Amino acid sequence: MTDRFNLDGFYLPPPIKISTFTKLKFGAVQIRLPVLTATTLSDVINQLLAAQEQHLSRQSTEAILKIIDAAVSRWLKPEDPMRRTAEAALPGITGLSPAMVRLGVTRLMEGFQRDVLTRILDQELGDLRMLDGFEDQDEGSRRLIRAMGPRMTTTILAGNIPGLGASELIASLLVKSSCLVKVSSDEPLLTALFARTLVEIEPRLAHCLAVVWWPGGKPESKSIEEIAFGRSELVIAAGSDEAVMAVHLTVGRSRPALPRLIGYGHRVSLGLIGREALDDLKAVSRNAALDVAMYDQQGCLSPHLFYVETGGSRFPRQFAKAMGQELARLEKELPRGPVDTATSARLHQIRSVAEIKQANGEEEVIVFGSETGTLWTVIYEADPTFILSPLYRTVRVKPIDDLMHVIPRLEAWRPYLQAAGIAAPESRLRPLAEALGRAGVNRICPVGRMQQPPAGWPQDGRRFIADRVRWVNLEMP
């Protein structure tokens, strides 16, 4: 990359000015972030609360949907300047290839189109007008009810997938909550860019949003975090279990205003291939490979391994080989980004150990991998134990005589399970889904769509909008 980028990774409501900045360097990309003091943050929060009261809380949901739709439509246009900035800088920041970034941004934004959001609001709240005023609870009962969002939401973002911040801004605005977003130092750009698009479209939102950064959980950030959490009615924290726990503890200290907390911690996903799906080996292996390749397997929806049913027209090991071929093909279309030295080292260790097993015929192990480097690795392994992947397009394939027999294998991972991608006939899905749901899985979807969750999917088992609101009822005399 020859271009040098100096970009701002923050958005602050005017007229707040910051004089001290910190810079995060990602190769040729340099992201400027404000160094917040307790006073500045208090000023920001005063703005956010006032604007929520005077402006945002008085807007109709339809009006907000219109603004969001306009912003999303801009971002879906390849020539949009904000999008182009993101596309140019994100590969350097995230380590994802440019093709992966382009696809990721498009998929993300497609999920927030107006009809999708309208449907989510109606489904989760019963009726989106609940956000605008009291509605009849039961017909003729003289009891009314409405939903109210928090005055202010503070969100601590994880950095694994670019764009999660955009989704947070959208959800906050939909419930008419001002939004303070703390970005991750792993991806401190897209959220601020999307915030600026929103403000360009509706300048009156300028005081309803703030995108900032501070060193999360560090002693020097203690007073900042106590102010942010103490003045929020809702705190959302995503990241490592440790980071989420740290937020829990700080939130617990931030009395007297004790906000609600939603934590999103570590999660893992897996794939299940039914024997029937092996009839079209090419299609199913292509879909599985795409789920592995997307975001270089960094998402909580990325499958760590695939269980493949025996007794079909192909052997599970043929599926492993075919998935390897598809990963090789994807390497051209959607290349993996560069990885750091420690990651390469780990991937080689895992692969070489599997090669030693294969050479020694221990259990049954077959390794399929990129010819050079660690670009992709498929390890076929007869041992059915659920094993985590070192990620970056490394995946295990394990035979299983019946997909239902996967369920007991998941027991140890129950608190961490997120999604199961399934390739099986529709007639088999319901019982499987019941069992997977009971085992702790929150999302069950077709293989090939694991990384394309519909907006409003129950991440960590929670609802996108409904978990943010509180309910107010009115009982008529």
Add this chain to the structure above:
Amino acid sequence: MPCQLKTKLKFGNAADRTCIASHCVPAYNARRMDTRENRIDDEILDYIRRPGEAGFEALALKVFTYQFARNPIYRKYCEAKNKTPDFVASWREIPAVPTEAFKEFDLACGRPEKVFLTSGTSRGPEIRGRHPVPRLEIYRASALLNFSSHLLPDLAEMKMMILAGSPDLWPRSSLSHMMEMVRQEYGGEEAAYYINDAGLDIDRLLKTLTEACDRNRPVMLLGVTLAFHEVLEYARNHRLSLRLPNGSRIMDTGGFKGRRIDLSKSELYRRYEEVFGVPQTHIVNEYGMTEMCSQFYDNVLADCVNDIERPRLRLRRKRIPPWVRTLIVDPETLEELPPGQTGLLRHYDLANCGSVMALQTEDVGRTIADGFEILGRASGAEARGCSLIVEELLRAR
């Protein structure tokens, strides 16, 4: 033997590029094997004690042939890679085994006298690497010679204060085993361990250090970096600083693996200097691993004593003993990198003849002059955000 071991090593040109063009593979049978085993062990012992400039290549290939014959797991791996003794003409081509493999396989070439276990810090206690050592005498020869050359280039012995657990406390630890060997050989009569089952005995340590100052007799402090760090923290909280007698020295090892301690190497050494009054020339870091019988030490003390490069401390580097070769390889392609570039360390250690000589590590480093510098030790690949690393989950369980 002790007498022989006190011969100091000469570190000449590190790269032995002699290549043996043809290599014959003898026929094997079990009865001949035992004598072969002893013979190769003895040859290696001889070489460690009296390394020749050109002998490494021949011996490395011999060890490879031996390991290929005696280590069935390694043999099958080499066959799968088409790297058999018939086709390997240089030590550089000998297939390296990933250190991770010690967690999965028994890689001994014979019945081990002892099996050392890795500490298991990076992947939780339940998965530990096992290094079987069939002949401890080789381990001993390598460890003692290398230690004395780098920690005692000027003296025959010195009072040792060991900030590690004794073999009684850490029976499976190769570090404890090594500490015990050097204690017995060079530690003097008053040498002692300062870690017990309650942790670091800081009161006793400070008492002994104060005595050493009063008696003005130099001491050697050696142990794990984490224990040193505990002393540094204690000293900071109690505003304590010592001036150990001239000639006192420090050997630390292990770094801060697995701990969230944000302290650079130079800052750490500066604080050693501040708290113990030991100059940087007398602070020697050891880099070793359970899977490998030989260790690496910083050159600084040996160079200082031999009056080489005294002011050029920035050239602090790990010295490669004559019976070891270290390559820096590209982390993706695993091809050898040109000098100065950063990559993964791969070691070829003749002293490992009882298990596997060629080890592919996850440690990051680069060559400096005739040695190398460690830039990062294996800690497992980092995963970002809401996905996770194996380690973290295993810990959570």
